[in-house]
Amino acid sequence: MVASSPSAYPHLSSSALDDLQADLTILLHQTLSxxxxxxxxxxxxxxxxxxxxxLDVLVLSDAGNILDALFMASRAALWDTRVPRTRGVEYKAxxxxxxxDTTAQGGRGDMDVDEDTQSGFDTRTIHKATDFELPxxxxxxxxxxxxxxxxxxxxxxxxxxIHFLDATAQEEAATPLRLLLAFxxxxxxxxxxxxxxxxxxxEPAPSHLKELVKAGEQYAREISTALISKLKEEDIRxxxxxxxxxxxxx
Amino acid sequence: xxxxxxxxxxxxxxxxxxxxxxxxxMTIDLSQQGQADGAAVVTHGLTQxxxxxxxxxxxxxxxxxxxxxxxxxxxxxxxxxxxxxxRKRTRGDKRILELAATIKSTFEPVVQxxxxxxxxxxxxxxxxxQDGGLLQACVNATTLALVNAGIPLLxxxxxxxxxxxxxxxxxxxxxLEENDLPNVTVAxxxxxxxxxxxxxxxxxxxxxxxxxxRLAGDASKVIHGEMKTAVRSxxxxxxxxxxxxxxxxxxxxxxxxxxxxxxxx
Numbered sequence: 001m002v003a004s005s006p007s008a009y010p011h012l013s014s015s016a017l018d019d020l021q022a023d024l025t026i027l028l029h030q031t032l033s034x035x036x037x038x039x040x041x042x043x044x045x046x047x048x049x050x051x052x053x054x055l056d057v058l059v060l061s062d063a064g065n066i067l068d069a070l071f072m073a074s075r076a077a078l079w080d081t082r083v084p085r086t087r088g089v090e091y092k093a094x095x096x097x098x099x100x101d102t103t104a105q106g107g108r109g110d111m112d113v114d115e116d117t118q119s120g121f122d123t124r125t126i127h128k129a130t131d132f133e134l135p136x137x138x139x140x141x142x143x144x145x146x147x148x149x150x151x152x153x154x155x156x157x158x159x160x161x162i163h164f165l166d167a168t169a170q171e172e173a174a175t176p177l178r179l180l181l182a183f184x185x186x187x188x189x190x191x192x193x194x195x196x197x198x199x200x201x202x203e204p205a206p207s208h209l210k211e212l213v214k215a216g217e218q219y220a221r222e223i224s225t226a227l228i229s230k231l232k233e234e235d236i237r238x239x240x241x242x243x244x245x246x247x248x249x250x
Numbered sequence: 251x252x253x254x255x256x257x258x259x260x261x262x263x264x265x266x267x268x269x270x271x272x273x274x275x276m277t278i279d280l281s282q283q284g285q286a287d288g289a290a291v292v293t294h295g296l297t298q299x300x301x302x303x304x305x306x307x308x309x310x311x312x313x314x315x316x317x318x319x320x321x322x323x324x325x326x327x328x329x330x331x332x333x334x335x336x337r338k339r340t341r342g343d344k345r346i347l348e349l350a351a352t353i354k355s356t357f358e359p360v361v362q363x364x365x366x367x368x369x370x371x372x373x374x375x376x377x378x379x380q381d382g383g384l385l386q387a388c389v390n391a392t393t394l395a396l397v398n399a400g401i402p403l404l405x406x407x408x409x410x411x412x413x414x415x416x417x418x419x420x421x422x423x424x425x426l427e428e429n430d431l432p433n434v435t436v437a438x439x440x441x442x443x444x445x446x447x448x449x450x451x452x453x454x455x456x457x458x459x460x461x462x463x464r465l466a467g468d469a470s471k472v473i474h475g476e477m478k479t480a481v482r483s484x485x486x487x488x489x490x491x492x493x494x495x496x497x498x499x500x501x502x503x504x505x506x507x508x509x510x511x512x513x514x515x
Contacts, residue, residue, distance in 0.1 A: 001338075006325055007286050007302030007374040013310065014325075056331045060300070060376070061284025 004059035031195040039145040064168040071153035084141040151182040177202035181216040278480035288399020292391035296381035301395040305371035320366035382425040408470035409437035436466035440474040
């Protein structure tokens, strides 16, 4: 869901702003919510409960190339997302014999608690789990699955016969024809093109389009590698260094 | 999470570790945002608000212009992720419109609108994070953004919230405290002591009101100090970047450090 502060587009009226927000939301949503990108650890209880992931993007100012920035920001935010670990829980009526209260699983009378599992998805041992609990309130959880394969977008501004990237606002106004390509680079498979959209008036030839797609993949790969290394750096800075400092002061 | 959180415990500490009259950590960021003429990001503890000001400029809708003054247009946008539970608010939400109207009426007597007839000053408030004291943060950020945009004001407007817990007054309330206690938001102009905004939506006993009102006035002087410091450091940084600016009048040798000295307002 993309929202935009009116300060980002001071020349637009509020209804035009709403339209723009809707456009950007659709673009982002249709690409990112595709089933092939669906993370696997969002389920809590099979066929019954799962986590809902909400992605909100707020545009504070736009000086050109907003789509690439949107995808990059979404990717970074999704990299950062954590899913809380859950435990399947089943409510059973209190058994008649008091001796059977403490079950082999360490149940506390009423609740039949699952063994401590690493992944919230693993509730195979309790088939009738109807609810879940968070075993550790302060635990942030495990990282969202598939975080290295969210797509990265490249907007090629087409000015026949050349194209250029990362347009400023003035360049965008001068070059109305744009080709948006979103690529996903899963580690084990070959790159997948997740989205292709042409914006603006113009009729590039199909052969020209083919070369643009190839070139786009190259750019996207570079952007993706650079982004991942930056995100990994930030991970290290946050968790490992913090841990080291903590160890030092213990 | 256990038993009810105490608003003010026996040791005199509040739920977030502050004392009764202690204000939250305040940060002010006056860096340029996009194409805005002036912008300010103000945080009070965990409440963060960004205000961008455009103007005075030609009005978008001619019908809204006033022949002898500038028209102040305030738009408030609350991010869906700003509160603990994500809530998408529509643009026409009554609470938001009320907030915008309150901000507008706070600044109408303060901005020198008679200098810019038939023009419009746009104030866009973007709420990024909410933890109590929303109106307070919005007013403070708007003041700073207007100052940053170079729009002439009669004085700073400094706002602070206050509440009463049984008989003890508290200042600068967090969301937890705001939900539990009667609270009032007061905005004051520090030089003259004139109050340009007092709002309260809860019920407060009249005997308690005077005390909390006076305290809030004192607290806004403290906030005024912070704002002045921020504006000063920002301006001196800009002046230094511009290369010491033009010398006014015959500078004597003592004036070599003239660009470091700021005029006392």
